[in-house]
Amino acid sequence: MKNSTLVFRSLGIIIFLAGLAHLFSFGVDVSDDTPTLTSETPSEPMEQGKVATPAENTETDFLTDQWKVAYNTDDFKGAIIYSIKKEGKVYNAYTHQYEDENGYAEKAEGSKALTITSFNGSKGKGIYNIEYEGKQYEVDCKIAQVDENTFTLSYDYYGYGDVETWKRH
Amino acid sequence: MIDFLAKKLDWLDVHQLFYIFNDLSLFYIIIPFFVLELIRYAYLKRLDKDLVLDSIANVITFGGFFLVEVILGILAITKVYYWVYNNISLPHLELNWATVICCVLLADFAYYWEHRTMHRIGIGWATHTVHHSSPHFNMSVAYRFGPLDAIMPVVFSLPIVMLGFDPILVLLSEVFVQVFQTLLHTEIIGKLTKPIEFIFNTPSHHRVHHGSNRQYWDKNYAGILIIWDRMLGTFEPEKEKVVYGISQPINSVNPIVVFFHGISRFVKKLGQIKGFSNKLLAFLKPPDWMPKQ
Numbered sequence A: 001m002k003n004s005t006l007v008f009r010s011l012g013i014i015i016f017l018a019g020l021a022h023l024f025s026f027g028v029d030v031s032d033d034t035p036t037l038t039s040e041t042p043s044e045p046m047e048q049g050k051v052a053t054p055a056e057n058t059e060t061d062f063l064t065d066q067w068k069v070a071y072n073t074d075d076f077k078g079a080i081i082y083s084i085k086k087e088g089k090v091y092n093a094y095t096h097q098y099e100d101e102n103g104y105a106e107k108a109e110g111s112k113a114l115t116i117t118s119f120n121g122s123k124g125k126g127i128y129n130i131e132y133e134g135k136q137y138e139v140d141c142k143i144a145q146v147d148e149n150t151f152t153l154s155y156d157y158y159g160y161g162d163v164e165t166w167k168r169h
Numbered sequence B: 001m002i003d004f005l006a007k008k009l010d011w012l013d014v015h016q017l018f019y020i021f022n023d024l025s026l027f028y029i030i031i032p033f034f035v036l037e038l039i040r041y042a043y044l045k046r047l048d049k050d051l052v053l054d055s056i057a058n059v060i061t062f063g064g065f066f067l068v069e070v071i072l073g074i075l076a077i078t079k080v081y082y083w084v085y086n087n088i089s090l091p092h093l094e095l096n097w098a099t100v101i102c103c104v105l106l107a108d109f110a111y112y113w114e115h116r117t118m119h120r121i122g123i124g125w126a127t128h129t130v131h132h133s134s135p136h137f138n139m140s141v142a143y144r145f146g147p148l149d150a151i152m153p154v155v156f157s158l159p160i161v162m163l164g165f166d167p168i169l170v171l172l173s174e175v176f177v178q179v180f181q182t183l184l185h186t187e188i189i190g191k192l193t194k195p196i197e198f199i200f201n202t203p204s205h206h207r208v209h210h211g212s213n214r215q216y217w218d219k220n221y222a223g224i225l226i227i228w229d230r231m232l233g234t235f236e237p238e239k240e241k242v243v244y245g246i247s248q249p250i251n252s253v254n255p256i257v258v259f260f261h262g263i264s265r266f267v268k269k270l271g272q273i274k275g276f277s278n279k280l281l282a283f284l285k286p287p288d289w290m291p292k293q
């Protein structure tokens, strides 16, 4: 076999396999992230039904409660109070109330901010909706219990990551 | 399907999967299989002192190879890998099924070329001849390595890191290919079904690779997929009964002789070659090359 044939075939194989990997890593992922946007604009209200229904809180888990998270970013300074509910096998956290730096509170639209897919009592995994340049992305996150009234939520999205402290409200 | 392939994986899970195949297979495949082979040898009345000592020599050469790998390797290799990964690499890939599978296939393809190079350049054959020098063919032969066998894979896998694959994933994939290859060193399994023999490297194909019959020289370099050989013109099916070994047998089961015979033959050859540039060329020219004098 001619050397040039060997080179061309080999390059073809390498480009194909590496291309496929990059496609699945970035191509698919990007187009995969867009459809999973929870809402195009975060201010879009969720369906009324979803917010209203799960009032009866029979579960007395560690997680099912209201949680307060303080933020101090350029976008938002203040705190958000989330309400975590057990729905089926997962826990969902909905925004409940916003507080600005001065303590002025405003009722939140009740959109889903976090889904905890697994939790063993001290550690768990989930999907967190983060907002970036007006769009929401679903990123993998980890949660870990610190004490009875605190857990941390951490995520890393292409180097853009954070650790949040969730305190029982 | 696409969702499945693109779904992000947890490093721990990936590690676990590789561990089950790369490390634990020694206990659930390789050792039981070797015992089976010993029973077969005994049944065929081929279980003699030579075979036992040969197997022991094989395992000892692996110890030598592993020592070199640890001393030269692990520390320096991971540093080099990470330097390349952080400085001269395409955007870093995510960890999902697609990237894991592509990485294993690229490692397999790199293995093909690495193996082909080991056969076709002087210094490569000086170390790789050790693997081929056994007149037997069983699981223990897979562990028969030469002193420099740990070095060449680094050269061939760095480009994979440059393509954006995580260095650890690349290392795990390399070991995966190597372990798959290990499992092929047996006479117990004949030919498998046509589609499998067409796509995958099999015991039959690898027996050919170990053949000293002239038509079997430098054939079937594959690790996991035999299609690389088919695409690049080095495929040869198993027809004639394979005679294992090298063209100039070493006739020794002394692990020291086995481990160093390639290097000592190469050094002897260098002594016969006149001129510094010719001596240098001998490293890179095919093993049977001699300068015209």
Ligand SMILES: [Zn+2]
Pocket: B115, B119, B128, B131, B132, B209
């Ligand atoms: Zn070989």
Ligand SMILES: [Zn+2]
Pocket: B131, B141, B142, B185, B206, B210
């Ligand atoms: Zn072999």
